[in-house]
Structures are given as C-alpha cells and as structure tokens.
Amino acid sequence: MNLQQLKIFVSTAQTGKLIKTAELLNLKQPTVTFHLNRLQENLGVPLFTQTSSRNWKLTDAGEALYYYAMQIVHLAEESERTMKEYKSLQRGNVSLGASYTPASYILPPYLSNFQKQYEEVHISLMVKKAPSILEKVKNYELDLGVIAYGKLQDNNLSIIPIIEDKLVLIMHPDHPLNHMETIRPTDLIPFPFILHEKNSVSRRLTEKWALENNIELTIRMEIGSIQTIKEAIASNIGLSIVPKLSVEREIKEGRLVEKPLPNYINERFIYIIYRKNQLLTPLMEKFMNFLTISLKELNKAVK
Numbered sequence: 001m002n003l004q005q006l007k008i009f010v011s012t013a014q015t016g017k018l019i020k021t022a023e024l025l026n027l028k029q030p031t032v033t034f035h036l037n038r039l040q041e042n043l044g045v046p047l048f049t050q051t052s053s054r055n056w057k058l059t060d061a062g063e064a065l066y067y068y069a070m071q072i073v074h075l076a077e078e079s080e081r082t083m084k085e086y087k088s089l090q091r092g093n094v095s096l097g098a099s100y101t102p103a104s105y106i107l108p109p110y111l112s113n114f115q116k117q118y119e120e121v122h123i124s125l126m127v128k129k130a131p132s133i134l135e136k137v138k139n140y141e142l143d144l145g146v147i148a149y150g151k152l153q154d155n156n157l158s159i160i161p162i163i164e165d166k167l168v169l170i171m172h173p174d175h176p177l178n179h180m181e182t183i184r185p186t187d188l189i190p191f192p193f194i195l196h197e198k199n200s201v202s203r204r205l206t207e208k209w210a211l212e213n214n215i216e217l218t219i220r221m222e223i224g225s226i227q228t229i230k231e232a233i234a235s236n237i238g239l240s241i242v243p244k245l246s247v248e249r250e251i252k253e254g255r256l257v258e259k260p261l262p263n264y265i266n267e268r269f270i271y272i273i274y275r276k277n278q279l280l281t282p283l284m285e286k287f288m289n290f291l292t293i294s295l296k297e298l299n300k301a302v303k
Contacts, residue, residue, distance in 0.1 A: 003076055005039040006069045008032055009047065013066050016055040074140035082281045092283040093122045097142040099130040099149075099201075100226065101165065102270055105246050107146060110294045114287060121283065130201055137273055143284055144274040146291070148243060149201055150267045157273050162295040166266035167205055168244045169259040172236035178257050185213040185262050192220035192238040194229050202226075205268055206241045213263050230256065243268065270295065 011021040012032070022029045040047050047062035058066060081092065098107055103125065111123060126136070130147040137145045138156050152159055169183070177183055177191070195217070196203045210217055220238050223229050226246050233240050234255045241261060250256040272292060274280070280288070 001039060001042055003073070005035045007073050008035045009039055010066065010069050010073050012036060012048070012056050013058055013062065013069075016057065018056065071140055078140075078279075082279060092281065093124065094284060094287050095124050095126075095141075095143045097126040097128065097133040097136055097145040097147075099133055099145075099147040100127060101148040101243050101246055102146045103127040104227070105248070106163075106270065106295070106298070110291060113294070114290055118286075121287075123287075134273065137275060140275075143278075144272060144288060146270065146272055148268060148270050150205055152269075152271055152273075154273075156276060158276050158278075160272040160292065161269040162272055162292065163245070163270040163298060164266060165243045165245045165268050165270050167202060167209070167241050167261050167264060167268060168247070169239060169241055169261050170230070170233055170247055170250075170256050171239050171259070172233060173254065173257050174236060175239070175257070177239070177259065183259055183262050185210075185215045187262075188217065188239065189215055191218065193217045194221045194223060194232050194238045194240045195219055196226060196229065196242070197222050197224040200224075201268065202241070202243055209241075209261065209264055245270075 008021060008025060008027075011024055012018065015021055015024070018029050018032050018036075021027075022032045025032070036048070043061075043065070045061040046059050047065060048056045049059055050056060084092065104127075107125070111125070115121070115123065126133070126142060128136075130149050133142065133145040133147050134154070134157075136142045138154075146162075148165055169177075169188075171177055175191075177187065180187065195206060206217075221232070223232065226242055229240050229242060230247060230250055232238065234250065244258070247256055247258060251258050272288065272295075274288070
C-alpha cells in the first residue's frame with residue numbers, strides 16, 4: 001500500500017468512475033485499474049463492487065479504509081504544500097470556511113485587504129452553516145473556519161472567540177414597540193415574528209431565550225436568509241430577532257430599528273477555528289494573525 005494507490009482509491013471512492021479518476025489524477029485508465037487491483041490484492045479484501053451502471057461502490061471494508069486513506073492523502077498534500085510555502089511565503093493557498101453571518105457581513109473587506117497585500121496568495125472561501133464548517137475543518141477539508149456559534153467546545157479544535165455577536169430585536173421605525181422606552185418579554189407576545197429557519201444557531205438561541213422567559217412567540221414566517229428577513233421587516237410586516245452584526249447597515253440607514261432583547265444574556269460569538277493537531281504553515285499563520293488582529297479591531301469599534 002503506497003500513497004499513489006491511496007490517492008487513486010480515494011478519488012475512485014469519491015467519483016465512482018475509473019475514467020473520472022484517471023482524468024482528475026492525469027493518469028491512464030489501465031494505470032488506475034492496475035493500482036486498485038494491486039491495492040486489493042495486497043490487503044486481501046475487496047474494496048469495491050461494481051453496480052449495474054458501472055459505478056464503483058465501496059464495500060464495508062472499503063468504507064473503513066476510506067476513513068483512514070482520506071486523512072493520509074490530505075496530510076500528505078498538506079505536508080507538500082507546507083514545504084512549498086516555506087520556500088516562498090508570498091505564494092500558497094488558504095482554504096477557508098465561514099458560516100453565513102461572517103461570510104456576508106464581516107469577512108469580505110478583510111479578505112480583500114489581505115489579497116491586495118499578498119497578490120500571489122489564493123484564498124478559497126466555502127460558505128455553509130456553522131455545523132458543516134466545523135465538520136469540514138475537523139475532517140481536513142478546510143484549513144480553518146470563521147463561524148458564528150453559541151457556546152463552543154471541541155477537544156479536536158483550537159477555538160478563538162473574536163467578536164461578540166449578540167442577538168437583537170429589530171423592527172420597522174413605525175412599529176408600536178419603537179416608542180416604548182423599556183420592552184419586556186411579555187410585550188412581544190401580541191406581535192407576529194419572522195424568524196430564521198429551524199436549526200440555525202440564531203433560531204436555537206432565540207428559542208432558548210423564549211423558553212427561559214416563559215413566552216411563546218407568534219411565528220408568521222420562517223426564512224432561510226437573514227437578508228430576506230431584513231427586507232421583510234423593512235416592509236413593516238413583523239418583528240425579528242437577528243445577529244446584531246447583520247443589521248449594522250440598515251440601522252445606520254434608518255430602514256430598521258434595533259432594540260435590546262429583554263433579559264437576554266449573550267452566548268453567540270464569532271470564532272476562528274482550526275485543528276489542534278494542525279501544523280500551521282507560515283502562510284496560514286500570517287493569514288490567521290491578520291484576520292485575528294483585524295476582527296479584534298472591529299470588535300472594539302462595535303462595542
């Protein structure tokens with residue numbers, strides 16, 4: 001079992017097609033077949049079965065090997081990349097993942113500034129929900145992540161809280177609650193709410209807050225996009241509870257009004273995360289330091 005065999009094995013497991021694996025790895029198809037057969041002979045167990053559509057599907061033994069092979073291949077690629085980056089700090093790749101709030105409302109200007117300083121550095125940004133980014137960082141699919149989350153602990157990750165991003169109550173300037181000096185949780189009961197989709201971090205924290213204050217909100221709509229929620233509230237069709245950093249622009253423009261969420265104790269932060277066992281390349285360390293300093297300065301500005 002060698003590295004080339006494992007690379008071919010992982011690629012075939014992911015694509016299900018020998019011809020696709022050959023194209024991706026710039027090999028001839030007989031070479032791919034040869035290495036897969038040799039790997040199975042050496043291990044003494046079948047790793048694939050062929051379906052009627054001629055797809056290569058993993059056996060139970062193949063599934064078990066894939067878990068380890070993927071990590072070995074990723075570590076090998078990471079080590080090669082590390083050596084290249086030691087030769088030239090100005091070149092390299094950073095694979096970054098971010099949840100929707102930091103990706104949409106925080107990161108763009110900082111990524112742009114970094115790119116201007118280091119034009120030869122390539123940054124790829126994957127935008128997904130926070131739990132997905134967490135898993136992809138842990139599974140060696142991303143170098144680091146920037147996520148909005150509640151209280152976060154994970155023994156496999158280094159976790160750096162950067163910015164407090166509390167939940168706030170938002171409304172149209174003409175909403176009746178805008179004229180109240182102090183809003184109590186029970187004052188919210190008569191009004192309809194437009195909330196983020198279920199299982200989102202902000203929705204889970206909103207439900208926790210409502211339960212702690214013994215109130216039940218009237219939910220008129222559930223929307224998967226915070227941007228769409230803001231547009232709906234700007235049309236004066238309800239109230240919402242959203243991350244503070246996501247409404248800074250609309251508040252400044254006067255399109256929306258922000259009120260403190262009564263009796264709310266913040267648990268939501270923007271975190272930088274990366275694997276504890278990860279060797280930070282000089283390039284990754286440079287990028288992470290840049291991001292940490294920039295976001296901490298932002299945190300001072302919004303407090």
